[in-house]
């Protein structure tokens with residue numbers, strides 16, 4: 286099976302992985318709504334789409350979760366339907382040694398978890414009623430363990446992966462494809478300040494692997510690229526006393 290997407294919403298499409306996914310969908314003839322806070326970046330992505338592409342840039346802050354149901358319905362109407370929702374919005378902060386900043390931690394939960402729950406929940410209700418549709422959530426290898434270097438981010442991605450698994454268990458029986466993708470390091474604005482970036486891939490490569498995974502159907506959960514699955518297995522099984530000594 287290879288799904289062909291005709292109408293898509295990409296949340297977090299103003300840069301990085303989400304922008305690459307939106308570009309690839311548009312190049313395949315899919316009408317796309319691109320969401321993010323930075324209007325100029327959204328316009329830049331739209332301007333880079335192939336001539337004739339149907340694209341709707343939408344300025345939206347995912348921390349405004351109460352506005353999601355109305356906006357979701359409006360986008361479905363404007364696009365003329367919906368068969369794919371990608372949640373790629375994300376926020377990551379690496380605190381300094383000794384830094385405990387609840388506001389900064391909270392923002393990562395707001396963007397990476399609550400925003401995702403609002404958007405994918407709206408999509409799940411819509412797709413369940415129609416007995417079809419695909420939801421893609423961009424989680425991360427970082428969610429495998431609670432890491433000392435990025436506590437709130439790893440917590441948020443563990444929560445996001447659990448939420449997507451629960452959603453899959455709820456709606457896959459109604460014909461809805463729920464796809465969890467867990468990339469390793471991807472060359473985007475989010476990773477520019479990181480010093481160690483093993484096995485890093487481009488945003489386009491990540492987007493292409495993510496879309497290929499989504500098109501296969503079957504509600505998979507996949508590491509991007511697949512080699513990170515082995516890393517995750519090893520990391521998950523490291524004893525806690527050893528894991529806490531590592532600079533991860």
Ligand SMILES: NC(=O)c1ccc[n+]([C@@H]2O[C@H](COP(=O)([O-])OP(=O)(O)OC[C@H]3O[C@@H](n4cnc5c(N)ncnc54)[C@H](OP(=O)(O)O)[C@@H]3O)[C@@H](O)[C@H]2O)c1
Pocket residue numbers: 296297298299300301302303320321322323324326345346347348373374375376377396423424425426467468469470471472473474475476488
């Ligand atoms: N890069 C990596 O190595 C890596 C690895 C694993 C997973 N991921 C995940 O991949 C996803 C995409 O990240 P990226 O690497 O492509 O980084 P990025 O270029 O920084 O993209 C982040 C996207 O999230 C959007 N966003 C952030 N806060 C938002 C908010 N409050 N409201 C609406 N949109 C918001 C940004 O748009 P605005 O700023 O315009 O709002 C932007 O479009 C994230 O979920 C990230 O956690 C990345």
